Amino acid sequence: MSNCSDPARRRLAQALGAALALGALGVGPAQARDIEPASLPPVDPDRYQAIDLDLTDPARARAVPQRLYLPVVASDAASVPLLLFSHGMGGSRRGYRYLGSWLASQGVAALHVQHVGSDRELWFGNPFGLVGRLQDAAQEREAVARVHDVRFALDQLLAGEWAARLDARRIVACGHSYGANTTLLLAGARVQRGGQALDLREPRLRAAIAISAPPFYGEADPAAILSAVQLPTLHITATEDVIPIPGYRSPASDRVEVFEAMGGPAWLAMFQGGSHSIFTDRVGTGGLALNPQVKAATRELVLAFLANVLDGQPGALQRWPAQWQAILAQWQVSGVAA
Numbered sequence: 001m002s003n004c005s006d007p008a009r010r011r012l013a014q015a016l017g018a019a020l021a022l023g024a025l026g027v028g029p030a031q032a033r034d035i036e037p038a039s040l041p042p043v044d045p046d047r048y049q050a051i052d053l054d055l056t057d058p059a060r061a062r063a064v065p066q067r068l069y070l071p072v073v074a075s076d077a078a079s080v081p082l083l084l085f086s087h088g089m090g091g092s093r094r095g096y097r098y099l100g101s102w103l104a105s106q107g108v109a110a111l112h113v114q115h116v117g118s119d120r121e122l123w124f125g126n127p128f129g130l131v132g133r134l135q136d137a138a139q140e141r142e143a144v145a146r147v148h149d150v151r152f153a154l155d156q157l158l159a160g161e162w163a164a165r166l167d168a169r170r171i172v173a174c175g176h177s178y179g180a181n182t183t184l185l186l187a188g189a190r191v192q193r194g195g196q197a198l199d200l201r202e203p204r205l206r207a208a209i210a211i212s213a214p215p216f217y218g219e220a221d222p223a224a225i226l227s228a229v230q231l232p233t234l235h236i237t238a239t240e241d242v243i244p245i246p247g248y249r250s251p252a253s254d255r256v257e258v259f260e261a262m263g264g265p266a267w268l269a270m271f272q273g274g275s276h277s278i279f280t281d282r283v284g285t286g287g288l289a290l291n292p293q294v295k296a297a298t299r300e301l302v303l304a305f306l307a308n309v310l311d312g313q314p315g316a317l318q319r320w321p322a323q324w325q326a327i328l329a330q331w332q333v334s335g336v337a338a
Contacts, residue, residue, distance in 0.1 A: 048104035069104035081170035088177030180213035222261035238274030270330035
């Protein structure tokens with residue numbers, strides 16, 4: 001065997017290892033398929049519409065595909081709140097349908113933004129280049145570009161044909177995994193660069209939801225970054241919410257540290273067991289029985305949180321922990337007056 005084949009074998013092993021690790025997270029090709037979550041109460045298709053938007057940000061020459069889940073309401077109905085959703089590594093606008101479609105059926109519009117530098121296209125191409133593509137997608141320039149994707153999408157939506165149906169005073173950002181980092185940057189997280197704070201805060205947000213939030217890799221002190229977030233935040237995770245990607249390994253305790261570092265009112269829900277990908281549309285991951293339960297609980301928690309922070313109605317959020325106690329490992333509230 002020649003020596004020149006060894007590096008090739010190592011690169012292939014790295015690529016396969018990364019693909020397996022990400023596949024276990026539910027952010028590989030399996031997530032790209034249009035999979036309907038199993039055993040969840042069905043969403044009434046007559047109560048929402050899904051609209052795909054194919055837009056390009058001319059200032060950056062960057063495509064920003066989106067899917068808008070819009071409640072079906074009477075023409076004279078009041079405007080509805082809006083949730084902006086950012087997917088995890090290797091995802092797309094089609095993902096997390098279990099959440100977006102259900103929220104729309106309950107009267108909350110959801111705009112799922114696709115990030116072309118870290119979306120499902122990562123999985124296509126030469127397998128030897130997979131590790132490099134994943135590493136590029138995790139770089140700071142893509143993290144910043146994701147924030148601008150969401151801001152551009154919001155600008156276009158509020159200037160477009162559906163603007164009258166949306167309440168611009170009730171906007172919340174939400175994201176899973178890499179998308180949770182995007183969400184926290186939009187909410188006011190600040191990273192120091194060259195002695196100055198990189199401030200990407202979106203002032204139109206009322207609150208933020210971070211699902212399976214990784215640490216800000218390369219930053220030693222979470223509080224130095226996240227204490228600037230003064231908005232109410234909801235943090236959702238699970239005891240087995242582990243990121244196994246080489247170079248980006250992260251235990252579930254990192255999600256708790258993110259919660260503890262927040263500067264504003266914060267709520268933490270940690271489910272017992274589960275997995276990092278249990279919050280995606282992927283079926284069965286984290287346990288065949290637990291998976292749909294966690295999805296159902298997550299949908300209700302998000303809606304209850306929105307009612308609390310947007311409408312001043314805390315009842316559903318206060319009742320939620322007792323209703324889902326059987327699958328909860330931890331429920332914690334910080335910075336909220338009793």
